[in-house]
Amino acid sequence: MRERRQELARLYRVALDRPRGQQVLAFAVSAWALVWILGQFAAHPDSPSALDVLSDVAARLGVATGGWDERLAQAWQSGGAGLAVLGGLLWAATTERGQAPALLGWIAVMLGAERLGYQPAVLLAVATMVCFVLVLWLAALVSGRFPERRAVLLPRDVVRAGVTAATLAAVVPLFAPAFALDRVVRPYLVKGPRRTSSAPFVPEQPGPRRAAPDAEPDRR
Numbered sequence: 001m002r003e004r005r006q007e008l009a010r011l012y013r014v015a016l017d018r019p020r021g022q023q024v025l026a027f028a029v030s031a032w033a034l035v036w037i038l039g040q041f042a043a044h045p046d047s048p049s050a051l052d053v054l055s056d057v058a059a060r061l062g063v064a065t066g067g068w069d070e071r072l073a074q075a076w077q078s079g080g081a082g083l084a085v086l087g088g089l090l091w092a093a094t095t096e097r098g099q100a101p102a103l104l105g106w107i108a109v110m111l112g113a114e115r116l117g118y119q120p121a122v123l124l125a126v127a128t129m130v131c132f133v134l135v136l137w138l139a140a141l142v143s144g145r146f147p148e149r150r151a152v153l154l155p156r157d158v159v160r161a162g163v164t165a166a167t168l169a170a171v172v173p174l175f176a177p178a179f180a181l182d183r184v185v186r187p188y189l190v191k192g193p194r195r196t197s198s199a200p201f202v203p204e205q206p207g208p209r210r211a212a213p214d215a216e217p218d219r220r
Helices: 002-016 020-039 050-060 068-075 077-092 100-116 118-143 155-188
Strands: none
Touching: 002 155, 020 050, 020 100, 020 155, 050 100, 077 100, 077 118, 077 155, 100 118, 100 155, 118 155
């Protein structure tokens, strides 16, 4: 259990450590997805869609949308299921060094939800990701019986990569508040002194000096 918590903490730090340009995109997508998700649990029956969230933000900022949200929604009306499946595949393609697919996957899922709705789009994306990892895991079991010198799939590595991808994709909506909290708390964090050795220091005891083997005796 302790190792799992340490691994989750490490992936949390990995999710925050991005190039500066990708941090800006991750913050925007995270805030968009978080507001969209929280809007699904609102008291009123008409939950806002992802494009409704963007149009509401633009209205609050005094930016005229010009009906672009409606035209965009109509353009994606026929691609709901396909966008959700694409989002799941992009989530599965997320790695520690390549976290951009997780962001694009959330955008695809949110656009696909314009046709399918929140819950069907998210469930379809998650099911696509799980099925993709499961297919690779089964292929790894089969390929393990026929060892080759070229790169092959290993069941344990497939599971580890799938868990990493799922964790990094799930962290995307939480990136914005976590990043803001990290920036606020970081100046107050101080690292303690680093211990070089766990063994206590024992001073050297003085002892009788021995003459060098090549030293000549004093004949005086």
